[in-house]
Amino acid sequence: MDEGIRVTVETPDESTSEHVFDSEGEVEAGDATVRFSVGDAGDSNGDSDRSGAGARDEESDGDDGDPLLVAPLADVPSDSTIRRTAMRPDGRRGVGIILRRDADSGEVFAWRNSCPHRPEVPLDPGRGARVDGGEIVCHKHGARFECGDGLCTWGPCVGEELDAVGVEVRDGSVYLDDERFASVRSR
Template sequence: MDDPARVTVEADGDAARETVYDTEGEVEAGGATFRFSVGGASDDGDDAGETAGNDDGNPDVDEDGTGGDPLFVASLSEVPTDSTIRRTAMWPDDRRGVGFILRRDAETDEVFAWRNSCPHKPEVPLDPGRGARVDGGEIVCHEHGARFECGDGLCTWGPCVGEELDPVGVEVRDGDVYLDDERFASVRPR
């Protein structure tokens, strides 16, 4: 979820209020449990995600037009050529995710994606939330100026010269970008 949501559950005179930062979970109050899954993802294998749809009652298409495809990353037009966008790839057996960034080549429309992490200091994101700086076609680490080629993520200057960014597999189909990396099961906005 881009922004946290406030969830309130009231049952039998009891109320529980929580701020939710994830795309799925549960809130309990007075013996009642509210389970939610944003985007139709469901871990329990039942058909609950199939009945959720947009306001027009169509269960096959979400409001963003993706059909609820858990591998949808972004429309091609959303991926910048002069900066990056952030997303989170989710592990299949866990609720943890890995932040990654995407950038589009202006000439070919090819999209490249890497973990949002500098090899020099892995705790430092290349895109801290406003888009990574791109200079001369290279992504520049905001903390110490390391420069990375767009294609293979090779560091050409800085404290990690010769190292590469960890790639995340994506593919472009019909004007949209999809996750194509066997390590991950789904994508969420950030």
């Protein structure tokens, strides 16, 4: 499953949305677990099983083969966002993330690509998130989020924050720096 599927699990108290790059698996939110199998995943030939290490090797964006390389710093915009998928250590599940550079400080920030109001709604649907007055704007509900801490300043989720993803800039590139994830995919 090169493109993966997006799986969202909602409970009254929690919601999570992840990209899954395997034909079977599970996603959890609070006390709820969704297990799924797509197509011939139940076959015992083992073709659908990808080891975490092999999957990480395939996902590197960088010329140097570093699986944590997200993008060259010059590719991270200040007037929009770029999308990537941060892969879990198992190499089969990932979370859509977005990155934006602050125009004034040059600092790079990354968050989960989902609105806290409705986690299944990506802030960047594929053409870059809208940025207005330095804030990211949800294309579906109009919620506005500060660039730094991701605090919602207006909209249905005011007071909530985007789920921050750790990144660091070194040698002119942006690298994933978050223990929840083991590698990055460009899609």
